[in-house]
Amino acid sequence: MRFDVICFGALNVDKLYKVDRIASADEESEILDFKESPGGSAANTAVGLARLGVKTGFIGKVASDREGKLLMRDFIDEGVNTDGIVVSEDGRSGTVIGFVDENGERALYVDPGVNNSLKFHEIDLDYASKADLLHLTSFVGEMPFQAQKKLIEALPEISVTLDPGMIYARKGLAELKPLIRRCLVFFPNEHELKMLTGKDYERGSEILIKEGVRIVAVKLGARGCYVTDGEESHLIEPFKVKIVDSTGAGDAFCAGFLYGIINNKTLRECGVLGNFVASRTLTEMGARNGLPRKDELPL
Ligand SMILES: Nc1ncnc2c1ncn2[C@@H]1O[C@H](COP(=O)(O)OP(=O)(O)OP(=O)(O)O)[C@@H](O)[C@H]1O
Numbered sequence: 612m613r614f615d616v617i618c619f620g621a622l623n624v625d626k627l628y629k630v631d632r633i634a635s636a637d638e639e640s641e642i643l644d645f646k647e648s649p650g651g652s653a654a655n656t657a658v659g660l661a662r663l664g665v666k667t668g669f670i671g672k673v674a675s676d677r678e679g680k681l682l683m684r685d686f687i688d689e690g691v692n693t694d695g696i697v698v699s700e701d702g703r704s705g706t707v708i709g710f711v712d713e714n715g716e717r718a719l720y721v722d723p724g725v726n727n728s729l730k731f732h733e734i735d736l737d738y739a740s741k742a743d744l745l746h747l748t749s750f751v752g753e754m755p756f757q758a759q760k761k762l763i764e765a766l767p768e769i770s771v772t773l774d775p776g777m778i779y780a781r782k783g784l785a786e787l788k789p790l791i792r793r794c795l796v797f798f799p800n801e802h803e804l805k806m807l808t809g810k811d812y813e814r815g816s817e818i819l820i821k822e823g824v825r826i827v828a829v830k831l832g833a834r835g836c837y838v839t840d841g842e843e844s845h846l847i848e849p850f851k852v853k854i855v856d857s858t859g860a861g862d863a864f865c866a867g868f869l870y871g872i873i874n875n876k877t878l879r880e881c882g883v884l885g886n887f888v889a890s891r892t893l894t895e896m897g898a899r900n901g902l903p904r905k906d907e908l909p910l
């Protein structure tokens with residue numbers, strides 16, 4: 612079996628508590644509601660791709676606890692292949708515990724759990740080599756970051772795409788170079804690009820292209836996206852929608868854009884597809900609920 616894309620990043624269960632107010636040290640506060648959902652940036656993108664009919668696999672690590680089973684179950688239900696996921700006998704699966712008050716203010720606590728202990732030798736190289744494209748997102752821990760670098764070194768022919776998120780953007784350009792050099796598409800948001808290059812999205816993208824990135828797709832929130840391959844550049848306006856929840860918009864953008872890449876769309880079309888898939892998740896609660904099917908795409 613071949614895969615169009617294998618996604619590789621942290622796997623987390625998001626546990627969101629609605630509270631009357633966010634408690635400070637030595638205070639207590641009441642929990643009004645609770646919602647649990649499978650998450651993780653690469654995982655959300657994987658589900659987005661699978662919904663669009665893309666053959667998608669995953670590399671990551673969970674524990675054999677209730678949360679790990681929830682993460683696996685959801686992938687299976689969505690048609691994401693789970694054979695590349697390491698299931699640890701001990702430890703905890705990754706969780707993000709969030710408290711949201713009535714004004715929408717949030718406090719987030721991340722427990723990386725077994726995500727942090729994913730080692731290169733645990734990865735099934737044969738599985739990874741079955742992908743045309745490897746989509747990477749961040750891990751908090753150093754060990755899985757090293758594993759990602761070693762994996763792309765071990766697979767010199769595979770195309771790599773990367774959504775750095777804040778965690779990898781913070782590492783800086785020098786530390787990210789081994790990944791950036793290999794990037795077919797690099798997916799920062801404007802803030803992350805600024806952090807990495809100190810420049811605006813046009814100048815910042817130029818710097819990344821010089822470092823070896825083939826395509827830079829910058830997510831610009833309510834202004835859509837900016838895409839460039841160093842020869843052509845497009846600032847693409849977003850789809851206008853009524854926004855319910857912006858969780859996972861960036862991950863959905865990657866799914867739409869990668870669908871375009873896989874289907875040989877033009878650079879501009881890839882950007883439009885990214886904006887479209889992102890806009891659909893904005894209209895529903897949660898990172899995955901609004902993700903569209905292939906027949907709903909505008910092109
Ligand atoms: N207000 C909006 N209206 C329409 N589209 C939007 C809006 N906000 C975001 N988008 C779409 O979502 C995409 C990704 O959003 P954003 O730029 O916030 O990415 P991000 O910061 O990586 O998100 P995330 O927090 O999910 O990681 C944008 O490129 C755009 O297509």
Ligand SMILES: [Mg+2]
Nearest residue numbers: 776800861862
């Ligand atoms: Mg993002």
